[in-house]
Amino acid sequence: MRVAIGSDHRGVRLRARLAEFIRSMGEEVIDLGTCSTEEVDYPDIAEAVARMVSSGEAQRGILICGTGLGMCIAANKFPGVRAAPCYDDLTAELSRRHNDLNVLCLSGDIVGEKLADHLVEIWLRTPFEGGRHLRRLNKIAELERRNGKPS
Numbered sequence: 001m002r003v004a005i006g007s008d009h010r011g012v013r014l015r016a017r018l019a020e021f022i023r024s025m026g027e028e029v030i031d032l033g034t035c036s037t038e039e040v041d042y043p044d045i046a047e048a049v050a051r052m053v054s055s056g057e058a059q060r061g062i063l064i065c066g067t068g069l070g071m072c073i074a075a076n077k078f079p080g081v082r083a084a085p086c087y088d089d090l091t092a093e094l095s096r097r098h099n100d101l102n103v104l105c106l107s108g109d110i111v112g113e114k115l116a117d118h119l120v121e122i123w124l125r126t127p128f129e130g131g132r133h134l135r136r137l138n139k140i141a142e143l144e145r146r147n148g149k150p151s
């Protein structure tokens with residue numbers, strides 16, 4: 001699996017650690033920065049990661065900002081992207097089982113390093129359940145089409 005990862009200045013440390021952690025799990029990582037603590041605008045990083053997921057160049061994306069919220073809002077502007085913040089085991093697991101979440105948004109301010117590793121591991125290893133959940137995702141894709149965002 002190819003995982004694109006990016007952060008703004010508030011997620012730099014966590015991103016660097018997670019990139020290594022994901023590689024140690026045997027997955028390919030495309031690290032899209034930012035690489036310093038100099039301020040950047042989170043929509044620019046969200047665009048780089050979400051574009052890769054939307055086009056299929058990456059199967060998954062991970063975005064980290066102060067809260068995880070701005071990244072989530074920006075990433076969801078891209079067709080086929082399903083991005084949400086996860087803060088605990090249950091949201092990480094159900095985001096995969098029910099929502100087939102393909103972009104995980106994390107808070108660099110709130111989520112500690114060990115918890116982040118744990119959430120990412122759950123999120124990367126949990127499959128989508130399909131069935132009634134697929135019917136609902138198809139309805140979301142239809143909403144995208146009807147509102148000018150074809151996937």
Ligand code: RB5
Nearest residue numbers: 010065066067069070071
């Ligand atoms: C940057 O100061 C901050 O707004 C950003 O990291 C994020 O928390 C936005 O949602």
